Amino acid sequence: QKEVEQDPGPLSVPEGAIVSLNCTYSNSAFQYFMWYRQYSRKGPELLMYTYSSGNKEDGRFTAQVDKSSKYISLFIRDSQPSDSATYLCAMRTVLTGGGNKLTFGTGTQLKVEL
Amino acid sequence: DTAVSQTPKYLVTQMGNDKSIKCEQNLGHDTMYWYKQDSKKFLKIMFSYNNKELIINETVPNRFSPKSPDKAHLNLHINSLELGDSAVYFCASSQDGYQETQYFGPGTRLLVL
Numbered sequence: 001q002k003e004v005e006q007d008p009g010p011l012s013v014p015e016g017a018i019v020s021l022n023c024t025y026s027n028s029a030f031q032y033f034m035w036y037r038q039y040s041r042k043g044p045e046l047l048m049y050t051y052s053s054g055n056k057e058d059g060r061f062t063a064q065v066d067k068s069s070k071y072i073s074l075f076i077r078d079s080q081p082s083d084s085a086t087y088l089c090a091m092r093t094v095l096t097g098g099g100n101k102l103t104f105g106t107g108t109q110l111k112v113e114l
Numbered sequence: 115d116t117a118v119s120q121t122p123k124y125l126v127t128q129m130g131n132d133k134s135i136k137c138e139q140n141l142g143h144d145t146m147y148w149y150k151q152d153s154k155k156f157l158k159i160m161f162s163y164n165n166k167e168l169i170i171n172e173t174v175p176n177r178f179s180p181k182s183p184d185k186a187h188l189n190l191h192i193n194s195l196e197l198g199d200s201a202v203y204f205c206a207s208s209q210d211g212y213q214e215t216q217y218f219g220p221g222t223r224l225l226v227l
Binding site for chain 2: 095
């Protein structure tokens with residue numbers, strides 16, 4: 001079983017829809033939770049990060065963490081064709097020898113259609 | 115003014131060859147990483163260097179050897195390439211080893227024939 005599970009999709013939605021992307025995890029040592037967005041043939045870029053359980057909002061994006069259920073979500077409101085990308089959740093552990101390590105989900109491919 | 119750059123972007127080679135991928139960051143970051151992304155988009159950490167010191171070395175065949183000549187560069191050398199090495203390799207950097215924000219390069223697409 002992978003430490004981080006994410007539905008690979010693809011997920012296709014009409015423009016303007018609310019999108020819900022989710023990840024579950026098994027490692028209680030994960031402390032920070034991130035969402036990266038990866039456009040086709042590009043490197044991932046950080047979209048949002050959060051530490052505590054609850055919601056964090058940034059424009060049309062809301063990140064939600066439920067540590068008790070080991071479940072994180074990313075909501076996209078009023079989705080646009082430019083949101084079409086692969087969304088990867090990532091979780092951080094601090095290493096005892098220093099530094100940190102990110103563990104990624106497999107990514108969910110999202111397509112927003114006109 | 116590319117933040118994290120990699121060369122080459124594409125690499126097609128035969129099994130058994132040795133190849134290198136170069137990475138440079140101009141962000142003044144202390145920590146650099148190598149990731150491998152397979153055909154199913156699974157992104158996995160391979161190595162991490164902080165100020166030229168190796169801090170993460172995941173279970174990677176010893177045919178893969180990272181080298182950091184200075185903190186702005188982290189190169190990846192691969193010996194005796196195998197078919198299973200075909201993937202996209204991403205370099206990334208962060209301000210220090212504790213930052214959640216990692217900046218990724220554009221990737222190097224390696225195809226081993």
